[in-house]
Amino acid sequence: MTVDDQISRAGRALGAGRYDQIVAHYAFPLPIYVNGVAAVIATRPAAEAFYHALHGLIEAQGYGQFQGRAVSVELPKRGRFRVWTDWSGQIEGRAQVLYQTVCYNALTETGHRTEMVTMESRALREIERLLALA
Secondary structure, three states: OOHHHHHHHHHHHHHHOOHHHHHOOEOOOEEEEEOOEEEEEOOHHHHHHHHHHHHHHHHHOOOEEEEEEEEEEOOOEOOEEEEEEEEEEEEOOEEEEEEEEEEEEEEEOOEEEEEEEEEEOOOOOOHHHHHHHO
16 A cells, blocks of 8 residues: 555545554554653544544544645655655645644555654644553
C-alpha cells in the first residue's frame, strides 16, 4: 500500500469512526506532540480514544467530508522516513485544513510502522486537551 493510499484510507476511517484502522500501523508506546504539547499514547485503545475525541471535535465544529493529502514524503534513510500531511474538512462547501501531521516511520517487511507523530492545528482550538483522553 502506498503512502497516498494509506492517507486516503485513514481519512475515510476517521469519518466512518473506524479508529482501529487508523492506528493499525502505529508502534506503542507512541510519542505524540500536539501544538507543542508532548504526550505518550501507551496503547492501541488509548490511540483509538484520541481519534474518537478528535472526530467528535471536528464534527462539533461543523466539518464533514474529511480527507488527508500527503504534502511531502521523505526518501528513506537507514529504513526511516517522514510523511507530512494536511488533513482537511468541508464546511459551507469549501475545504479547510484542520490540522497537519508529520509522521515518523520505520520500514518493515510488510510496509511501514509509525513511531512518532507531531500534530499542529490553528483551526481546531483546544486540540491539545484531547491528549488527556489518550
